Amino acid sequence: MTESIEQTLTVERTLDLNAPLDRVWRALTDPEELARWFPDRVDQAEIKPGVEGRFVWEKHGAYAFRLEAVEPPRRLVWQWARDAETSLDEGVTTKVEWILEPRSDGGTTLRLRESGFVRPEDHEANEMGWDAELKELVELLSD
């Protein structure tokens, strides 16, 4: 296995969509559009950095989020709570980053990266401060 720690704790996906850039951007940012494929409902006042909102699932509860970067129609970043009904300040959060790239055939390549996953038992390890050099070290020892 050649994965580094960073990759292991990050979910990354790339998707080729047969829809133009603006259309995909709308599907990722318009609350009504989001409700068609992601949560059941989005509570959100505005689409700009710093705005907080909630993704609501009838079955699972409401998950708080904060928009970190809004760069239409290429990049969108939000930070969100890992647990329902938990504020962003008190619980574990992860970062979700979307990158959109137009393709020559009129479609869009969409990249998703969710990072910052931490297992409760890993907190102690993080506090030891070794993760900065860890990636290099893991690669070295894997040779």
Place this chain on the structure above:
Amino acid sequence: MLSVSEIANDLPITRQAVTKHLDALAAVGLVRIRRVGRERLHELDQEPLRELHKWLAPYAAEWDRRLDRLKKHLEEEL
């Protein structure tokens, strides 16, 4: 298995710093240390990384389901 010197040669930090990091990695179970004579040899233990990967799998699967719905949603209009 690699000695501290072999690892330090490829890193921009001192031998002492490398030893400290290796001890920390050994403490959390990511590195195994074996003593051969006066030398300490180190080896990566991949099992904890596999466990992390396994732990993350449900989150990845959840995104696969959501992205599948997104794709279908966008195709409905074509």
